[in-house]
Amino acid sequence: MLKEERFQIILNQLGHEQKVYLGHLSTLLNVSEDTVRRDIKELADQGLLKSVRGGAVPHSPGPHHFRDRMKYDNEQKQIIATKALQFLKDGQVVLFDGGTSTMLIAQMLPKDLRLTVITNSFPIASLLEEHEHVEVLFAGGRLLKNSFVTIGNDAIQFFKKFRADICLLGICSIHAELGVTGPDFEESDVKRAMIESSREVIALATGEKLGTAEAYYVCPTERLSMIITDQANDNEAFKIYTDLGIRMV
Amino acid sequence: MLKEERFQIILNQLGHEQKVYLGHLSTLLNVSEDTVRRDIKELADQGLLKSVRGGAVPHSPGPHHFRDRMKYDNEQKQIIATKALQFLKDGQVVLFDGGTSTMLIAQMLPKDLRLTVITNSFPIASLLEEHEHVEVLFAGGRLLKNSFVTIGNDAIQFFKKFRADICLLGICSIHAELGVTGPDFEESDVKRAMIESSREVIALATGEKLGTAEAYYVCPTERLSMIITDQANDNEAFKIYTDLGIRMV
């Protein structure tokens, strides 16, 4: 089999699938994984696809570009996203924090919902492309390559210009006394700016993040209007939060 | 058997299949593999097929799904992008206008080049993800869904904060007296802001855009430092531009 035949097969796969795997191609083409890897590298050099760990994805950035590179499809986040959807109403201005759980919400958003979405996340902005009635305002700033969010003073100043109805805060650690905390210094700064520009703050949190804390402080717990978790909302342990006036969902 | 007969047979095969093997042709045509190889080389020189190790493939391979997503990959723009690359030097701050030709440049950028890229285009920012040494600053603003660029006052103000070395202006119409013009009102505003923030302005223009004008004014022609076209730079008609002090490439 010619090298070019393999090329054609690989590219064809990518025309149909959003991702091809080294192992799969290796058996399909009957060559070693090393060869597939080298093929992918060559095609990537020609700009015909993008090499990623374990395989390759189509190169052209489009609405589906980011989706397939993120592993957000676990059940907990699905539950959280579904719960969150009911709080987004026509005409609202919503701040979307970066992260995979907010991405899921963006993806599940009804197509006829009229919203103004303000975000610093490429993936979220991309996902909203097909939502005709969603106006997207994007925060400028320095682009973090791996997570595709903008950060820095420019992003912060951008958010400060608005007065949003809701801020959807991606998964952080929440501790009744230590407050809301995150794993990244600069992203935390941006989150704080988003929170300050919003009337209500809805935090998304999987059960195991409740009662924990991370290195960088974001805001006091009582600033949250609502915490959406994957757990049943009659949970005993939730009392500390409801006592602070936070709605648990 | 005549050489021309062999040529016919080889090309015929390639009309039906996506590939031909040296070995097959050698037995089919009853000549040595060397002869087939030389035949293929000759046909390749005429651009009738593409010679590859072990055989040959059609020059512009069949109905490729992936080719659809590269609809900007036409030869003119390829030429322009290649020419443009040489003017980007280590350490520079470069403004990238949106559009497919600037995208091509981003795609062809050497991986080891150190740049600061400032842009309002999602696709360009995405393409630069894998360039470790390229810092991307993204302009915030209202997101235009179809073209994935940000526009509006926020984007304009963002660009105004910088003093870049080079501004790469995507394909516009250029007219010696009427100046540089574009087809979209709001995008033209942003382009103007980019131009004002840059020391040098390099315009990319396919031959047929030279001497034409569109609805929205961007800047006077003499503000350009250089025009990169797909044409040979000793063109007679270029004199009007060189007289304005613009370098034609």
Add this chain to the structure above:
DNA sequence: TTACAATTTGCAATATTCTGCAAATTTAAT
């Protein structure tokens, strides 16, 4: 951190292509 998976790198075995040359064939002019 640790453990594990993926990637990179160097290398040897194999396959393909290139090069020069001589024999065979074709071409063109007498």
Add this chain to the structure above:
DNA sequence: ATTAAATTTGCAGAATATTGCAAATTGTAA
């Protein structure tokens, strides 16, 4: 028809490319 020049063909050895393997490195997830 004959000859000489040019072209084409096949072949052998050198140069180059591809492939798979294994060790070293890097990246990722728990």
